[in-house]
Amino acid sequence: MKKEFFQVEGLTKKFGGLTAVDHVSFAVHRDEVVGLIGPNGAGKSTLVKIIMGILKPDSGSIRFQGKEIRGKNPWDIVNMGIAGTFQNTRPFRRMPIIANVMVACLAPRGRRRGEWVKRVEAKAKDALEFAGISDLALEPAAHLSHGDLKRLEIARAIATEPELLILDEPFGGLNPVETELLAKSIRRLHRGGRFGRLHSEGMGMIIIEHKLSELMKIVDRVIVLHFGQIIATGTPQEIVENPAVIEAYLGKEGA
Amino acid sequence: MLANILVTTLVNAAAYAMLAVGFSLIFGVGRIINLAHTAYYMLAGFSIYTLVATAGCPAAPAVLLTIALITVIAVLCYKLLIDPMREHETTVLIITIALALVFQELMLKYFGGQFRSVPSLARGFFVILGVQVTRQHALTCMVLVLILGAVWLLLQKTRLGLAIRATAQDKEVANLMGMDVSRIAAITAAISAALAATAGALVAPLNILEPHMWLHPLTIILAIVVLGGLGSIKGSILGAVIIALSESLVIFLLPQGSFLKGAFSLLIMIIVLLIRPEGLFGVALEGER
Numbered sequence: 001m002k003k004e005f006f007q008v009e010g011l012t013k014k015f016g017g018l019t020a021v022d023h024v025s026f027a028v029h030r031d032e033v034v035g036l037i038g039p040n041g042a043g044k045s046t047l048v049k050i051i052m053g054i055l056k057p058d059s060g061s062i063r064f065q066g067k068e069i070r071g072k073n074p075w076d077i078v079n080m081g082i083a084g085t086f087q088n089t090r091p092f093r094r095m096p097i098i099a100n101v102m103v104a105c106l107a108p109r110g111r112r113r114g115e116w117v118k119r120v121e122a123k124a125k126d127a128l129e130f131a132g133i134s135d136l137a138l139e140p141a142a143h144l145s146h147g148d149l150k151r152l153e154i155a156r157a158i159a160t161e162p163e164l165l166i167l168d169e170p171f172g173g174l175n176p177v178e179t180e181l182l183a184k185s186i187r188r189l190h191r192g193g194r195f196g197r198l199h200s201e202g203m204g205m206i207i208i209e210h211k212l213s214e215l216m217k218i219v220d221r222v223i224v225l226h227f228g229q230i231i232a233t234g235t236p237q238e239i240v241e242n243p244a245v246i247e248a249y250l251g252k253e254g255a
Numbered sequence: 256m257l258a259n260i261l262v263t264t265l266v267n268a269a270a271y272a273m274l275a276v277g278f279s280l281i282f283g284v285g286r287i288i289n290l291a292h293t294a295y296y297m298l299a300g301f302s303i304y305t306l307v308a309t310a311g312c313p314a315a316p317a318v319l320l321t322i323a324l325i326t327v328i329a330v331l332c333y334k335l336l337i338d339p340m341r342e343h344e345t346t347v348l349i350i351t352i353a354l355a356l357v358f359q360e361l362m363l364k365y366f367g368g369q370f371r372s373v374p375s376l377a378r379g380f381f382v383i384l385g386v387q388v389t390r391q392h393a394l395t396c397m398v399l400v401l402i403l404g405a406v407w408l409l410l411q412k413t414r415l416g417l418a419i420r421a422t423a424q425d426k427e428v429a430n431l432m433g434m435d436v437s438r439i440a441a442i443t444a445a446i447s448a449a450l451a452a453t454a455g456a457l458v459a460p461l462n463i464l465e466p467h468m469w470l471h472p473l474t475i476i477l478a479i480v481v482l483g484g485l486g487s488i489k490g491s492i493l494g495a496v497i498i499a500l501s502e503s504l505v506i507f508l509l510p511q512g513s514f515l516k517g518a519f520s521l522l523i524m525i526i527v528l529l530i531r532p533e534g535l536f537g538v539a540l541e542g543e544r
Contacts, residue, residue, distance in 0.1 A: 052431065078433035086431075092424040103421040106414055107433025117414060160433050 004063065005030040005204055006082075006164055011060030013043075013050055020046040021057070022228035030163070033190050033205045035215045035236070038225035039248055044208045045087055047225070048168050052084045053077045064164065078107055083162035085153035087169045091141035097152060098137040101127050104159035119197075124159060126196030130189075131155035132181065147178040154182075158189065161198060165189065166206045171214055179211065183218050216240070224248065256507060258384040263503040264496070266392050269399035270458045272495035274472055275479040276406060276488055277450035283423035283486035284443040287337060287347055293469040293476065294355035295448050299325045299455025300464045301362055304373045314377070321456045322449055329448030333441060341440075355469060362466035373460040395457045402453060403492065406446070410488065419443055423486060474517065478524040484534030493535060497523065 006028040013021040020043045028034050036044055049055040051062060053074040062070045069077055092100050101124035102117075128134040131151040136144065144152060150170060157165055170186070171179045192202025209215040216222070216236035224232040224239060226248040232239060239245055278292045299321050306317040332354060340346045377390040410416035422429045422439045430436045462468070479498050483490025501523050502516040509515070527535065 054427075054431075073435075074430045075433050075435050078431065084431065090425060090428050092421055092428065094424060095420065099417065099420075102417055103429065103434065104432040106418055117412060117417070120414065120417075156432060 005065060007063045008051070009061045009063070011047070011050060011057050011062065013046055013055060013057045019228050021050065023060070024225070024228070024230055025060075026223055026230065026233065028164070028204050028206060030204045031202065032221060033186075033207065033219045035219035035222040036206055036208045036225060037210075037212060037215065037222060037239075041227075042225040043228040044225055045168055048084060048086075048166055048206075048208065051077075051082065051166065075107070078160055078162075081161075081163040082166065083157040083160045083164075084166040085150075085157050085168060085170065087172065089146075089149040089153050091144070091149060091152055093142040094140060096138050096140055097128065097133065097144070098124050100141055100152060101155050101159050104156040107160045123197045124155075126198050127155040127159040130158065130195045130198070131185065146173045147175070150174060150178075150182065154185070158195075158198065158200070161200065162203055163201075164204045164206070166208075168208045169210065170207065171209055171211045179214055183214055187218055212240075258386045260500075260503045260507050262383065262386050262388055262392075263506070264500045266396050266461075267502060268496045268499035269396050269403070270454055271472070271475060271479055271499055272403055272492045273399050273450055273454040275476045275483070275491035275495050276403065277447035277454075278476050279480050279483075279486055279488055279491040280419070280423075280443050280450075281440075281447040282480070284419055284426075285337075285341060285440040286344065286426075287341065287444075288344075288351070289337075289447070290348065290351040290473065291332070291354040291358070292351075292447070292451055293473040294358040295325050295329050295451040296455035296458075296472060297362065297466065297469040298328065298358055299452040300373070300459030300462075300468065301366060301466075303456050303459050304366075304371060304464055308371075308374055318453075318456045322452045325452035325455070326445055326449045329452075330441065330445050333444040333448075337444075338437065338441070355473075359466045359469065366466065368465060368467075371464040373464060375460055391460055395461065398457055399454070402450070406450070407488070409446075415442065471517065475520060478520050480534075482524045482527050482534055484536040487534070487536035490534055490536035 004027050008027070009025045011021055011024045012019065024047065036047070038044055046055065050057045053069070053072050053076070057070060060070070061068055064080060064082060067080070069080060069082075092103065098121060102120050105120045105123050125134060125137065128137055131154050133148050133151045133155065136148060141152065154167070154170070167186070170182055174182065186205070186207070189200065190202055190205055192200040207215060207219060219236060222234060222236055222239040223230055224245050231244050231248060232242045234242065274293060274296060278289060281287050281289055302321040302324055303317055306312040306320060307314065312320070336350050336354065337347055340350060375389070375391045377394050380387050380389040381393060382388070410420060418429070418434055418439050422434060422436055426436050475498060479494035480491055482497065483492070483494030498520045501519055505516045505519045506513045
């Protein structure tokens with residue numbers, strides 16, 4: 001059997017009486033962009049937080065490139081090659097943008113021994129260039145607009161040179177033009193290549209998003225979560241036609 | 256008179272800044288209010304005393320040995336007592352004050368409560384602007400300023416410094432960017448203790464040594480860091496200058512009221528806090544969620 005790239009099995013997380021994530025199992029291949037959708041409170045963000053090691057699951061396993069990552073610390077997970085952005089952007093507010101990204105470049109994963117700060121800075125600049133906000137490099141993060149903060153989050157995530165990138169609502173609060181720009185960047189990231197000093201062989205991606213029409217354009221496969229359980233998986237086309245999904249989003253017909 | 260005030264201010268400010276910067280650093284990175292911070296300063300004083308006055312060790316190696324010794328003690332205390340409790344801020348507060356008292360009692364047991372003085376590490380004096388400055392004062396001041404400069408460079412220009420600053424701003428996000436936050440905190444604890452030990456080793460010979468000597472500087476550096484803004488290095492240095500200046504003004508302008516210098520410093524702190532509750536360079540704790 002081929003070794004799975006990323007695999008979640010029987011993952012469960014309870015908050016008191018509420019089961020936020022209920023025996024979720026799925027796999028992602030390296031050459032895939034997977035969309036994760038579901039109504040509010042379906043457990044999407046909880047799932048991401050578990051994968052990133054912020055929350056500890058009650059049971060189940062998470063395997064990445066053949067290694068169990070459940071129960072590891074966030075920094076270990078980042079250094080194994082998974083990076084995530086979060087729904088609420090959280091920059092280091094009192095640092096310039098460039099320093100924000102440089103911090104991510106310091107992770108042992110992206111770091112080369114004996115590298116000087118100057119080189120780290122150049123690398124961070126490339127990540128900003130890629131995200132399209134290099135002209136703002138010296139602004140303090142507190143001055144950025146919402147859309148630019150989203151870009152900063154992406155720059156920080158790719159600065160760790162991940163192999164699996166998890167984006168939690170990358171389009172949230174962006175206008176249509178910004179959304180389209182970002183969608184393009186995401187496709188480009190997925191294809192991989194060389195972005196200045198950053199190198200990527202193309203990364204697997206999981207994208208959580210509410211703007212379904214935008215999401216459907218960039219993903220290969222969609223997983224639908226409802227009350228913590230997976231109710232459907234399939235291509236974007238299959239998903240929009242799936243009655244169970246329509247019901248989860250809109251309620252039963254006539255109800 | 257003016258020159259006198261300036262020189263005294265400079266020496267005291269350098270020593271206070273040294274202590275306050277270390278205190279601020281570990282507060283910023285670990286959110287640890289380390290009340291044992293000046294106890295390391297006291298321990299360093301006794302270590303210098305033992306090495307120089309009792310064992311007859313020359314000054315320079317005695318200072319280096321002291322710094323190494325105190326740093327090791329501090330890191331052990333951090334790893335064994337403080338780190339496991341880091342999430343519980345009140346507990347950390349109680350542990351650190353207990354730690355300080357333990358050190359105080361140990362010193363009382365071995366050295367007794369009498370006042371001692373450490374022989375000067377450098378003898379003689381210069382005259383600057385008509386003021387007699389002992390070599391010891393000048394040396395201390397110079398070394399302290401150099402070390403503060405080095406700390407500044409470390410924070411601003413190196414990868415470790417960037418990691419420390421990032422962790423201080425938001426440790427969860429730093430964690431998510433692949434930063435080993437507890438390692439950074441341990442390194443910061445070591446730097447912080449080394450700064451306190453250096454201050455102790457160099458300043459102890461200027462002052463009287465006794466096991467309760469940690470309490471007064473603790474109050475003063477608390478005033479300084481609160482005045483400058485908790486967690487801000489710039490604030491700590493400026494706060495140290497302000498408090499040292501106010502102390503020397505009281506001593507030189509009101510010689511009969513010099514016992515009031517501490518009260519005066521705290522009064523300045525209260526006035527600043529009334530005007531700017533977050534301190535001069537305060538991190539208003541809005542980012543803390």
